[in-house]
Amino acid sequence: MSNNGTAVLAAGCVLWRRSPGAGGPEIALVHRPKYDDWSHPKGKLKRGEEARAAAVREVAEETGMDCRLGPELSTVYYEANGRPKEVRYWAAEACGGAFVPNDEVDRLAWLSPAEARDRLTQDRDRPLVDALMDALHPVPAPPTGP
Numbered sequence: 086m087s088n089n090g091t092a093v094l095a096a097g098c099v100l101w102r103r104s105p106g107a108g109g110p111e112i113a114l115v116h117r118p119k120y121d122d123w124s125h126p127k128g129k130l131k132r133g134e135e136a137r138a139a140a141v142r143e144v145a146e147e148t149g150m151d152c153r154l155g156p157e158l159s160t161v162y163y164e165a166n167g168r169p170k171e172v173r174y175w176a177a178e179a180c181g182g183a184f185v186p187n188d189e190v191d192r193l194a195w196l197s198p199a200e201a202r203d204r205l206t207q208d209r210d211r212p213l214v215d216a217l218m219d220a221l222h223p224v225p226a227p228p229t230g231p
Contacts, residue, residue: 114194156220
């Protein structure tokens with residue numbers, strides 16, 4: 086699905102932090118009361134807005150967190166309200182801020198990768214957890230040569 090003028094373009098992040106206790110990564114999920122769902126922070130691009138800037142803005146709006154963007158993870162395609170939607174996601178490390186509930190997002194949960202995978206409402210969001218883990222812990226290349 087490409088942007089043929091009808092696709093809704095959006096951007097978001099798989100927001101993570103180092104666990105204060107275990108040291109492993111924790112992933113932030115947001116609860117949207119309008120849809121009663123758990124998802125990664127994301128939202129539509131504003132007119133003329135670059136996707137990376139939109140991803141950072143959406144994290145700030147939905148979680149109250151400042152973040153440092155890492156690698157782009159993947160693009161998720163689906164239909165929303167009868168229109169194709171294209172959401173580009175980045176890995177993003179939280180680097181400060183505080184969550185304040187609002188009309189759009191009433192809860193924020195920091196979860197282990199396994200808990201995040203289980204809590205996500207949409208199946209299409211689960212592979213993003215694995216993509217983040219791969220980005221944080223790349224598999225070493227096999228040795229080459231004798």
